[in-house]
Amino acid sequence: MASVASARWLRVSCGLCVPLTARRAGPCGRTPSSRFYSGSAAVPKDEGADTAGTEEVVIPKKKTWDKVAVLQALASTVHRDTTAAPYAFQDDPYLIPTSSVESHSFLLAKKSGENAAKFIINSYPKYFQKDIAEPHIPCLMPEYFEPQIEEISEAALQERIKLKKVKASVDIFDQLLQAGTTVSLETTNSLLDLLCYYGNQEPSTNYNFQQHEQTEELEEAEEGDNMKSKKKAGHQLGVTWRARNHAERIFALMPEKNAHSYCTMIRGMVKHRAHTQALSMYTELLNNRLRADVHTFNSLIEATALVVNAKFEEKWNNILDLLKQMVAQNVKPNLQTFNTILKCLRRFYAFGKLPALQTFREMKAIGIEPSLATYHHIIQLFYQHESPSKGSSLIIYDIMDEITGKTFSPKDPDDDMFFQSAMRVCSSLRDLELAYQVHGLLNTGDNRKFIGPDPRRNFYYSKFFSLLCLMEQIDVTLKWYKDLIPSVFFPHSQTLIDLLQALDVANRLEMIPQIWKDSKEYGHTFRSDLKEEILMLMARDQHPPERGSSADSRGLSAAGGIC
Amino acid sequence: MVALYCGGGLRPLMLSWSRDLPCIWHALHTSVVCFKNRVARVRVDKGNKPVTYEEAHAPHYIAHRKGWLSLHTGNLDGEDHAAELTVEDVFLRKFMLGTFPGCLADQLILKRWANQVEICALVLRQLPAHKFYFLVGYSETLLSHFYNCPVRLHLQTVPSKVVYKYM
Numbered sequence: 001m002a003s004v005a006s007a008r009w010l011r012v013s014c015g016l017c018v019p020l021t022a023r024r025a026g027p028c029g030r031t032p033s034s035r036f037y038s039g040s041a042a043v044p045k046d047e048g049a050d051t052a053g054t055e056e057v058v059i060p061k062k063k064t065w066d067k068v069a070v071l072q073a074l075a076s077t078v079h080r081d082t083t084a085a086p087y088a089f090q091d092d093p094y095l096i097p098t099s100s101v102e103s104h105s106f107l108l109a110k111k112s113g114e115n116a117a118k119f120i121i122n123s124y125p126k127y128f129q130k131d132i133a134e135p136h137i138p139c140l141m142p143e144y145f146e147p148q149i150e151e152i153s154e155a156a157l158q159e160r161i162k163l164k165k166v167k168a169s170v171d172i173f174d175q176l177l178q179a180g181t182t183v184s185l186e187t188t189n190s191l192l193d194l195l196c197y198y199g200n201q202e203p204s205t206n207y208n209f210q211q212h213e214q215t216e217e218l219e220e221a222e223e224g225d226n227m228k229s230k231k232k233a234g235h236q237l238g239v240t241w242r243a244r245n246h247a248e249r250i251f252a253l254m255p256e257k258n259a260h261s262y263c264t265m266i267r268g269m270v271k272h273r274a275h276t277q278a279l280s281m282y283t284e285l286l287n288n289r290l291r292a293d294v295h296t297f298n299s300l301i302e303a304t305a306l307v308v309n310a311k312f313e314e315k316w317n318n319i320l321d322l323l324k325q326m327v328a329q330n331v332k333p334n335l336q337t338f339n340t341i342l343k344c345l346r347r348f349y350a351f352g353k354l355p356a357l358q359t360f361r362e363m364k365a366i367g368i369e370p371s372l373a374t375y376h377h378i379i380q381l382f383y384q385h386e387s388p389s390k391g392s393s394l395i396i397y398d399i400m401d402e403i404t405g406k407t408f409s410p411k412d413p414d415d416d417m418f419f420q421s422a423m424r425v426c427s428s429l430r431d432l433e434l435a436y437q438v439h440g441l442l443n444t445g446d447n448r449k450f451i452g453p454d455p456r457r458n459f460y461y462s463k464f465f466s467l468l469c470l471m472e473q474i475d476v477t478l479k480w481y482k483d484l485i486p487s488v489f490f491p492h493s494q495t496l497i498d499l500l501q502a503l504d505v506a507n508r509l510e511m512i513p514q515i516w517k518d519s520k521e522y523g524h525t526f527r528s529d530l531k532e533e534i535l536m537l538m539a540r541d542q543h544p545p546e547r548g549s550s551a552d553s554r555g556l557s558a559a560g561g562i563c
Numbered sequence: 564m565v566a567l568y569c570g571g572g573l574r575p576l577m578l579s580w581s582r583d584l585p586c587i588w589h590a591l592h593t594s595v596v597c598f599k600n601r602v603a604r605v606r607v608d609k610g611n612k613p614v615t616y617e618e619a620h621a622p623h624y625i626a627h628r629k630g631w632l633s634l635h636t637g638n639l640d641g642e643d644h645a646a647e648l649t650v651e652d653v654f655l656r657k658f659m660l661g662t663f664p665g666c667l668a669d670q671l672i673l674k675r676w677a678n679q680v681e682i683c684a685l686v687l688r689q690l691p692a693h694k695f696y697f698l699v700g701y702s703e704t705l706l707s708h709f710y711n712c713p714v715r716l717h718l719q720t721v722p723s724k725v726v727y728k729y730m
Contacts, residue, residue: 090699094720095692102692109693113700121708133678133711140711 082483099523100458100490152176154187161190166202169194170246177253188250189260195247196268199239241274259285263296270299278303291329297322298340305344312351319344335371338363339412342377349384353393356381372450373412375399379421383428396425400437407445416452420460427463432471435464461489469498474506486522493519493527500533509541607730615669616727635675648675651710655682662702665689668724678712688720 066072085096088107097103121128125142133140147163149156152175160169169191176183183191251257251265262285269278282300285292292300304318319341326333341359345352356378363370382393400422408415419442426435441447451457461484468477481499485491491499496519503511516534524530604621605614620629633652637645656671663686672683686695699716706714 090695090718092718092720094688095695095718097692105693106696109696110700113697113702114704116697117701117704117708120705128708130709131711137711140708142708 080487082487084487086487098486098490098521100454103490104454152179154181154183157183157191158187161187161194164194164198164203166194166198166200170250173250182255185254185256185258188254189258189264192247192250192261192264192268195250196264196271199241199268199272200245200247201239239272241269241272241277257288259290259292262288262290263292266292266296266303267299270303273306275303275307279307291331294326294331294334294337297326297331297333298336301337301340302344305347312348315344316348316351316355333366333368335368335374335411338368339371339373339377339414342374342381343414346377346381346384352381371411371415372408372418373414375403376414376418376421379418379425383421383425396422396429396434400434400441404437404441405444406441407447408450409446410450416450416456419451420456423460423463427467430467430471432467435467439464458489458492462492462495465491465495466498469495469502474502474508477502478511485518490522491519491524493524493530496524496530497533500537504537504540509537512538512541605730610729612730613724613726614728614730615725617669619727619730632670633673635673651680655680655706658706659684659702662698668721680706680710680712680714681717682714683717683719685725686718686720687724688722 085091086103088110089096089103095106097106121142122145125144128142131141145163147156147159147165147168149159152172154176157169157172157176160172173183173188173191247265247268251261254261262281266278266281266285269275269281278300282292282296300322301319304322305315307315310318323333326337338359342356345356345359348355360370360374360378363374378399379396382395419438422438423435426432426438442451451460465480465484468480472480477499496515500512500515503509503515512534519525519530602622605612605618617629617632625631633648635645635648636642637648652673655673659671659682660667663684666686666689668685668687674681674683690698695718699718703714703716
C-alpha cells in the first residue's frame, strides 16, 4: 500500500496535464480537500482508472527518504497565504509596503542596515571572536580584508590576490620581478585571472549593485533598437579593455605561458569588449599548438558574433568554423555553448531563425538538457518585434507543450528571464490558455524561484492580469484579483484601468467603490487617468434610486474627497 | 510591680510602672523585622500615572495574570547556562533600548528556540518605516555575529504607549 501511495506521489509530481475545467477554476481550485497541487480534483479519478488496469506494481526493497521528507509532505498541504505580505517584511500594518516603490525602498533599507553592521563587525573584529556555535558557522565570523603578510614574497602576492586587491597585487608582482625572483606559473595565472575578471580596475565596493542595475538597463535597451542599445551598453558598462594595460603587460613578461594563460586573456578580453584582440589571441594560441577549454570557446563564439562590420552569413560561418575546431580539439560543448550561440543569433534577426532551430536540434541530439534560458532565447528570437499581423510563428505552443510539468534547476544566469518573455508573447498573442499554461509551469515544483527580481515579477503579473481582464469572465477575474493583489504584486494604474474596463464590459459597476478604496491604498489617488476613468464609469452607471443611492453617494463622496 | 496580665485577645500591652509618670516608653516589638515589598511594582498614587499592563501587575501575578518576559529552558531541572542567558538578556535589552531611541513602548519579550533568539518588541511609530527596516537589518546582523546564532527581530507598532490603568 505504501508503495502504491508512493507511486501515486511520483506520478503526480511528474505533472499530469491539468484538465481544463479545474484550471479554469483558478485560485479557488485550492480547496482544503485537494492535497498536492491545485486543480487536481480530477486527478484521483484518473489515478484510480489507471492503476485498476494492467499496471504492474513494483515494490522496492528499501526506500530511503530525505531527512526533511516529512516536513516537505506537511509543507505541501499548506498553500500561499493570499492575505499576507511577503515574508521579508515585518508583519505590521505600519511596516507593510503599499506600493512597489515602498517595498523596494524597505528592502534596500534593510540591506543597508546589514551592510552598516558588517562594516562595524569587520572594523572591530576583536569584539566578535566568540565562537560557540557547534558546528562552526563561518558566515557569522568577521572577515579580514587587510593583508597580513608584509614582506615581499610570493605568499604575499597570493594573499593579495585572494583578497582581490588588484593594484596591490600588481605592485607586489612588479617588485618581485625587479628583485629578480621568478614567480611561479600558477601564481601568475591567478594574477591574470584576477586582472581579467575585474578588467584591470579595482573592484568597487558597490560592484554588485552596479552590475545588477546595468544589466537591467541593458535589458530594457535591448527591447528597443539594436544600434541604440550598443551605444548605450558601451556607455554604461564602463569598463573597456584598454591596450597595453596591466594584464597585457604581465602576459608579455611571462617567460612561459600555458593554455590557462591564453584562455584567461581571451575570456577577459571578451568580457570587456575587445573582440578583435580576443580573436587574434586565439590564433596565437593555435600557433602555439595549445588547446582551449570549453569556456574559452564560449567566449570566442560571443566575440565572433559581436565583431562589427561583418555580414550575418559570414558571422554564422565563422561560428560554425569555431565549432568544427572545437570538435577537432576534442572539447565537448556544454549548455553554455548552445545558450551563447542562441543569444548571439538574436542579433541576426530573421536570419537567425533557421540556425536557431538547427542548434536546438543539435543540443537535443547530443543529450544536453535545455534550460529555461535556451527557451528564453528562442522566444526572443522568434517574437522579437511585437507585430502579430506579420504572421507570428507558433513555436511558443511547441515550447510550452514540451516543458509543461517539468521542474528546472538553475543552470544559466539568464534562466530567470524566461517567464517574462513567455508572458509577453502570450499577451501579444492574446491567448489565455497559453497564459494559464505558463502560470501552471511557474507553479510546478520549485519553478517559482525563476520569476526573477521585482521589476520582472511585476511585469509578468501585470501582463498576466491584464490578459485576464481582457479575456476571462468577470467572476474569475475578480477571484484572481483577490488572489494576486496585493500579496504578489502592486498594480499599476494601467492595470486598475484595465480592471475597470472589464467591469464596465461585464456590467458590474457596483464594484467600483471597492476598487477605488483599494486604489487609495496603493497610492494611485493622484493618477489623473485613473480618476477620469472612475468618474466616467460612475457617471455612466444608472443606479435604481433606492438601492444604488447609498453606493452612488459613497462612491461620489470618495471621488469628491480627492478633488 | 504591676501585675503581669496579658491582654488575651486584646492588643499587646506595654509594661511600665504607671501610665501617668512621664517616662520613656520602651516600645518592644515582638515580631520579626518585615519590610514592605517594593520589587517590580508601581505604588498606587493619586491616579495620574499611566501604567501599562506589564507594569501594573506585581511579580506574584506572573503565571496568573502575566507571562514571562524572557523565555528559555535554562531554569529547568538538569539544564544549565541560566546565568549566561540572563547576562545575554540584560545586554539585549540595553542594546535595543539604545538602538531604537525613544521608540520602545514596553519591555522586550525574548524567546529562545533551539539556538535562535527571537526578540519581540512593541515600538512606537516615531520613525518612518524605512528607518525601522534599517535598524532591524542592522541589529539582526550585529547581534547574530555577536552571539554566533540567528537573531530575529519582530516588531509590532502602536501609535502610543498602551495604557492599562492610571495609578
